[in-house]
Amino acid sequence: MxxxxxxxxxxxxxxxxxxxxxxxxxxxxxxxxxxxxxxxxxxxxxxxxxxxxxxxxxxxxxxxxxxxxxxxxxxxxxxxxxxxxxxxxxxxxxxxxxxxxxxxxxxxxxxxxxxxxxxxxxxxxxxxxxxxxxxxxxxxxxxxxxxxxxxxxxxxxxxxxxxxxxxxxxxxxxxxxxxxxxxxxxxxxxxxxGFNSKRAITIISTEAGRISAGITGQLQRGATILHGQGAFTKQEKNVLYVVLQKQEIMDLKELVQEIDPEAFIVIHEVHEVLGKGFSIVK
Structure with missing residues (x-):
């Protein structure tokens, strides 16, 4: 058949x-x-x-x-x-x-x-x-x-x-x-x-809660809080993970700098994002 x-x-x-x-x-x-x-x-x-x-x-x-x-x-x-x-x-x-x-x-x-x-x-x-x-x-x-x-x-x-x-x-x-x-x-x-490429951002900060509130409130984007630990200091830290449009990166940098100038930020280029607020699989 x-x-x-x-x-x-x-x-x-x-x-x-x-x-x-x-x-x-x-x-x-x-x-x-x-x-x-x-x-x-x-x-x-x-x-x-x-x-x-x-x-x-x-x-x-x-x-x-x-x-x-x-x-x-x-x-x-x-x-x-x-x-x-x-x-x-x-x-x-x-x-x-x-x-x-x-x-x-x-x-x-x-x-x-x-x-x-x-x-x-x-x-x-x-x-x-x-x-x-x-x-x-x-x-x-x-x-x-x-x-x-x-x-x-x-x-x-x-x-x-x-x-x-x-x-x-x-x-x-x-x-x-x-x-x-x-x-x-x-x-x-x-x-x-897609021309409008996305960026995934990892933020390590002692002010993860305030930064997360700023992301959801000012940027209208979701964020995920992960729990981590410093390998050298053994200090407990919260890690923020967020995906943004490329043009939103500058707003995020200004937000983080305002709340915690010592925050550690890593920005990754991503090829595709599926989910609410981005592409939806039909």
């Missing part, structure tokens, strides 16, 4: 929109400015430079081969969304023209906007629950059979492809490509995790 895979229209729309933005970044900026890209898309670009093969067709063929090899590594819903992402990315790469003059002769500016567009596109696809195929499957295979971490494997795959493209586009354009790839990766983080 075949199990039904749950899907939703929003995911499909995000994947299709992301595929369009991604393909626009490749065909309108990357290729006209003789830049490259990592992963399977980078291989498609290399074959375009060498043989004038359509990036869309090459991308589709390579991803079909990879999905055939690695289909067991992805759950059914992710595989379905990956197929949608691969098909629409390839379709838009095929439809959007590449044989036009670049919008700018400034290679650095082109690299920046290429990274932004490609990153936004991939981020939207990821937000929809899919992937753009290729590299994600290669990385999963490397993790399974070579024991490599996902981040290191992705970096190595991208660097190998970018290095291979350097023989065609030259060292200078390769360095610009690395800028674009880096910016794209950061943009993916922003899209997936």
């Amino acid at each position: 075949m199990t039904k895979v749950k899907t939703n229209a929003k995911s499909f729309l995000l994947i299709i929109l992301g595929s369009l933005v991604f393909a626009a970044g490749i065909n309108l900026i990357v290729i006209p400015n003789q830049l490259s890209e990592g992963g399977v898309t980078g291989i498609s670009i290399i074959t375009y430079y060498y043989f004038k093969w359509s990036p869309g067709i090459t991308n589709l063929v390579l991803n079909i081969l990879l999905m055939f090899v690695g289909y067991r590594l992805l759950d059914k819903r992710t595989m379905l969304y990956t197929i949608v992402g691969v098909v629409f990315c390839s379709l838009f790469l095929y439809l959007i023209p590449t044989d036009h003059a670049p919008f700018t002769e400034d290679t650095l500016l082109a690299a920046i906007f290429a990274g932004l567009l490609v990153g936004i596109g991939i981020g939207l696809v990821f937000s929809g629950g899919g992937t753009t195929g290729g590299a994600a499957i290669i990385v999963r295979l490397m993790e399974k059979y070579l024991g490599w971490g996902l981040g290191n494997a992705m970096l190595i795959v991208d660097l190998i492809v970018i290095f291979a493209s350097s023989f065609m586009i030259g060292l200078e354009k390769t360095m610009y490509t690395m800028i674009a790839v880096y910016l794209g990766a950061r943009m993916v983080d922003y899209i997936v995790e």
Whole structure:
């Protein structure tokens, strides 16, 4: 009996929109400015430079081969969304023209906007629950059979492809490509995790009660009081733990400084917060 895979229209729309933005970044900026890209898309670009093969067709063929090899590594819903992402990315790469003059002769500016567009596109696809195929499957295979971490494997795959493209586009354009790839990766983080990043703050103070009251009263945020002990002094201390929006950090610092100038504050960047007052899992 075949199990039904749950899907939703929003995911499909995000994947299709992301595929369009991604393909626009490749065909309108990357290729006209003789830049490259990592992963399977980078291989498609290399074959375009060498043989004038359509990036869309090459991308589709390579991803079909990879999905055939690695289909067991992805759950059914992710595989379905990956197929949608691969098909629409390839379709838009095929439809959007590449044989036009670049919008700018400034290679650095082109690299920046290429990274932004490609990153936004991939981020939207990821937000929809899919992937753009290729590299994600290669990385999963490397993790399974070579024991490599996902981040290191992705970096190595991208660097190998970018290095291979350097023989065609030259060292200078390769360095610009690395800028674009880096910016794209950061943009993916922003899209997936949200521009309005959160901060987790740990406060160690003898005035934890007053500070907690200020946080709940003035900042309108909740706080948790943990009980701790100094490792050296053996003195009992209360530890406050609170999560705030980035823009609220300055207000918290002023509040703590006003109540206890000797308080010890540690601020951590967090990638996602679920719960009342933040994101809610539906």
